[in-house]
Amino acid sequence: xxxxxxxxxxxEPDIRDLLEITLxxxxxxxxxxxxxxxxxx
Numbered sequence: 001x002x003x004x005x006x007x008x009x010x011x012e013p014d015i016r017d018l019l020e021i022t023l024x025x026x027x028x029x030x031x032x033x034x035x036x037x038x039x040x041x
Contacts, residue, residue: 004028011035 020030
């Protein structure tokens with residue numbers, strides 16, 4: 001089984017939190033960023 005990772009980029013903190021919680025419960029490692037700048041580095 002492969003390890004899954006997701007980058008969540010959204011300017012709404014509540015949406016980021018909801019996606020992070022949901023994906024983490026699914027066993028997916030998550031990284032979050034408030035906009036594209038930190039998401040691309």
